[in-house]
Amino acid sequence: MRARRLLHTAIERRSAFARLSEQDLAFFQSILGNSGVITDADALVPFNQDWQKKYEGKSRVALRPRSTEQVSEVLRYCSSRRLAVVPQGGNTGLVGGSVPVFDEVVLSTAAMNKVLEFDEVSGTLVAQSGCVLAALDEHVGARGFMMPLDLGAKGSCHIGGNVSTNAGGLRLVRYGSLHGSVLGLEVVLPEPLLPPPPSRGGGGGSSSGSSNGATASAAATAGSTADGRVLDLLRTLRKDNTGYDLKQLFIGAEGTLGVVTAVAIQCAPRPASVQLALLACPTFAAACTTLRAARRMLGEVLSAVEFLDSACSDLATAYLDGVRNPLLPQDAAAAVAGLGEAGDTGGGAAVVARGRGGGEEGLEGGGVGDDRQFYMVVETHGSDADHDTQKMERFLEHVMAEGCVTDGTLAASEAQAKTIWRLREGIAEALARRGAVYKYDVSLPTAVMYDLVEVLRQRLGAAGFGPEGGVQVRREGGVQVRREGGVQVRREGGVQVRREEGVQVVGYGHIGDGNLHLNISAPRYDDDLLHQIEPYVYEFVRQHNGSISAEHGIGLMKAGALPYSKGPVAIELMRRIKETVDPYGILNPYKVLPQR
Ligand code: FAD
Ligand code: MLT
Ligand code: ZN
Numbered sequence: 001m002r003a004r005r006l007l008h009t010a011i012e013r014r015s016a017f018a019r020l021s022e023q024d025l026a027f028f029q030s031i032l033g034n035s036g037v038i039t040d041a042d043a044l045v046p047f048n049q050d051w052q053k054k055y056e057g058k059s060r061v062a063l064r065p066r067s068t069e070q071v072s073e074v075l076r077y078c079s080s081r082r083l084a085v086v087p088q089g090g091n092t093g094l095v096g097g098s099v100p101v102f103d104e105v106v107l108s109t110a111a112m113n114k115v116l117e118f119d120e121v122s123g124t125l126v127a128q129s130g131c132v133l134a135a136l137d138e139h140v141g142a143r144g145f146m147m148p149l150d151l152g153a154k155g156s157c158h159i160g161g162n163v164s165t166n167a168g169g170l171r172l173v174r175y176g177s178l179h180g181s182v183l184g185l186e187v188v189l190p191e192p193l194l195p196p197p198p199s200r201g202g203g204g205g206s207s208s209g210s211s212n213g214a215t216a217s218a219a220a221t222a223g224s225t226a227d228g229r230v231l232d233l234l235r236t237l238r239k240d241n242t243g244y245d246l247k248q249l250f251i252g253a254e255g256t257l258g259v260v261t262a263v264a265i266q267c268a269p270r271p272a273s274v275q276l277a278l279l280a281c282p283t284f285a286a287a288c289t290t291l292r293a294a295r296r297m298l299g300e301v302l303s304a305v306e307f308l309d310s311a312c313s314d315l316a317t318a319y320l321d322g323v324r325n326p327l328l329p330q331d332a333a334a335a336v337a338g339l340g341e342a343g344d345t346g347g348g349a350a351v352v353a354r355g356r357g358g359g360e361e362g363l364e365g366g367g368v369g370d371d372r373q374f375y376m377v378v379e380t381h382g383s384d385a386d387h388d389t390q391k392m393e394r395f396l397e398h399v400m401a402e403g404c405v406t407d408g409t410l411a412a413s414e415a416q417a418k419t420i421w422r423l424r425e426g427i428a429e430a431l432a433r434r435g436a437v438y439k440y441d442v443s444l445p446t447a448v449m450y451d452l453v454e455v456l457r458q459r460l461g462a463a464g465f466g467p468e469g470g471v472q473v474r475r476e477g478g479v480q481v482r483r484e485g486g487v488q489v490r491r492e493g494g495v496q497v498r499r500e501e502g503v504q505v506v507g508y509g510h511i512g513d514g515n516l517h518l519n520i521s522a523p524r525y526d527d528d529l530l531h532q533i534e535p536y537v538y539e540f541v542r543q544h545n546g547s548i549s550a551e552h553g554i555g556l557m558k559a560g561a562l563p564y565s566k567g568p569v570a571i572e573l574m575r576r577i578k579e580t581v582d583p584y585g586i587l588n589p590y591k592v593l594p595q596r
Helices: 022-032 041-048 068-081 133-141 159-165 284-301 310-319 329-342 385-402 414-425 427-434 446-462 527-533 536-543 559-564 568-581
Strands: 002-004 010-012 085-088 105-108 115-119 124-128 182-188 230-233 259-266 273-281 302-309 350-354 374-382 407-410 436-443 471-476 479-484 487-492 495-500 504-510 515-522
Touching: 022 068, 041 105, 068 085, 068 105, 068 182, 068 259, 085 159, 115 133, 124 133, 133 159, 159 259, 273 284, 273 385, 273 414, 284 302, 284 374, 284 385, 284 446, 302 310, 302 414, 310 374, 310 414, 310 427, 310 504, 374 385, 374 414, 385 407, 414 427, 427 436, 427 504, 427 515, 436 527, 436 536, 446 504, 446 515, 446 527, 446 536, 515 527, 527 536, 536 559, 559 568
Parallel strands: 085 105
Antiparallel strands: 002 010, 115 124, 124 259, 182 230, 182 259, 273 374, 273 407, 302 374, 302 504, 350 407, 436 515, 471 479, 479 487, 487 495, 504 515
């Protein structure tokens, strides 16, 4: 069996892996029950297909264990049978890591969704790995806390998936990465590292009290006996300096080293005061100046600094129902209508002022000129509304006086804040609706971040893949295709078909973290287009000492490109760790590490 990765290379199914048999299914049913074993072809579709519908496997079974003990049983069995396994959380990953490449068994954590404990003094949360991020945020929110990460996929992604991808998200600039906020993990390894202890009874092994920073492991909570493959690192201590920090290995391991079954995480106090501004900048350099000012003037209360180019704003407002950009004249009226119920005074959100470059007075009338090439979302989390408002106002006055912000609006209600966040968070969904998307998620020095978008736009335009495309005639699958002025003309079944074409290169992301999301939107996946993008993008990133993955991970998509960001010694060490923990390579094969 060969799988084409929608990339240049094809990969072969590893012949050492067994194929699923009826006896295997009977075994899984004996430990998980019928409801824990999904084999129906229609029901399997969402497990086999990723969020973007770009990667698709052919698994014949998805398993839904409910406890650490069941995960351990499944892995013990799969290892003995050499059945490959792909761990899956909410399946919102963007690099093809969460779905099978061939017929791997899908091990879903969806049924492992219990909160195990929450300490209202320290804000430490212990939860099974299949808890949905938004549900956890609601749980701790009711107790005055918030999850230390937030992302557009919060309604579907699982905390175990977040940990396994080392997800960054919208507030990393303030609350840091999961390498800092995750306090402990419980992980089931594919192979036992020790022979199983005879029996734990009520006493030995891990501590079951939650005082003093130790916590009950999910395995112990579920009454299981550890079988030598449950790695219990589920502690809630802020400080634990006892040799190698093993949990870090599993944060960002993308399911290649073990199945995360429970997570202990430090939550932050929910802020009493939140300020949110949407700003327009004339150039990317102006956005960088605004970022510097935000860091300097908002200091300890700054909680998010995001950016999007005007093309992203157009996409989000065009493709998503109810999404508005309150800084655009045509959207402002709709925003008034949409937000009026919340008791707003109008304008969708309070228009702060016009900066030097803005030219126009007020929101009505006037076209959108060069002064709004970029938008920034700047947020503060603090404890004193008067103090924070004052700080935000001073910052806004400053950036407008400097001319790096030409227009701005400050959310005056929660509804208005949601409108602004929806514009930013909706970009991924809008792009997915437009068609095929080549997604790159890179770290670069902030000042050159947007250069990559611009050079790629030029490069693709010159190769006939621009929004207008020029005139190009070439053969696709034996059919002559002519592209002209953004319209594709081809003959299908003797009939001339015209389609709106257009490749769009857009940029957005977490500017406060030096993280650019470069996205190339196209009518369909196309190898010629891909060859224009890769390895060019990776070479650009390497030249600027960046990283080919800032937050989405490597998955299947970038496994071959890992050497652009990791040296040979580092990759060899990664391989050896993988071989030690997973000697038969059954966990998430073909992902992260380059094929030999
Ligand atoms: P999945 O997609 O199911 O899995 C992701 C990887 O983790 C796979 O390799 C899988 O094998 C592994 N895995 C999952 N669960 C486990 C487990 N319990 N044990 C071991 N391995 C496991 N990412 C960001 O970093 N920042 C963002 O701002 C962001 N925004 C997003 C917005 C949208 C609309 C979407 C669709 C995705 C976004 N992502 C973002 C990408 C994605 O990485 C995150 O959504 C999330 O962290 C993935 O969690 P999940 O539960 O869906 O994991
Ligand atoms: C985001 O920041 O919106 C996410 O990482 C998703 C994406 O990159 O499209
Ligand atoms: Zn992101």
